[in-house]
Amino acid sequence: MDTLTPQDCSKRMARVRGKDTKPELTVRRVVHRLGYRYRLHGKELPGKPDLVFRSRRKVIFVHGCFWHRHEGCPLARLPKSRQDFWVPKLEGNRLRDARLQEEIMADGWRVLVVWECELKDREALARRLEAYLGPRKWRGRDEGG
Numbered sequence: 001m002d003t004l005t006p007q008d009c010s011k012r013m014a015r016v017r018g019k020d021t022k023p024e025l026t027v028r029r030v031v032h033r034l035g036y037r038y039r040l041h042g043k044e045l046p047g048k049p050d051l052v053f054r055s056r057r058k059v060i061f062v063h064g065c066f067w068h069r070h071e072g073c074p075l076a077r078l079p080k081s082r083q084d085f086w087v088p089k090l091e092g093n094r095l096r097d098a099r100l101q102e103e104i105m106a107d108g109w110r111v112l113v114v115w116e117c118e119l120k121d122r123e124a125l126a127r128r129l130e131a132y133l134g135p136r137k138w139r140g141r142d143e144g145g
């Protein structure tokens with residue numbers, strides 16, 4: 001994972017640009033199995049969070065470590081070539097993420113970011129999601145889907 005060939009990059013790009021990326025599907029599956037209801041891609045919210053828990057006023061973003069610059073993460077390591085291209089691009093992603101999350105929180109929402117590298121330990125992920133989302137029984141209206 002130290003360096004990426006152009007093929008790796010475009011594969012990654014394709015995967016990340018698509019709406020239903022694999023890390024996102026994994027998180028959706030775990031959340032669903034835990035018994036929570038959510039909506040997908042809250043279009044009315046800044047950055048279109050991947051999972052929206054409207055009545056709880058909570059959202060989850062699922063971030064690829066490389067594209068969203070997971071700090072200190074081995075998956076976020078930059079390719080050795082063309083750093084003049086990657087550094088500003090990825091730093092731009094990171095700054096945009098921070099800004100969007102601030103906008104959402106300013107509206108009274110809470111934000112959880114789940115990183116791609118955190119999906120390996122499903123049990124730990126499930127515990128973290130439960131701790132974030134709180135009790136399953138919720139008096140708010142059904143969130144559907």
Ligand SMILES: [Zn+2]
Nearest residue numbers: 065070073117
């Ligand atoms: Zn990571």
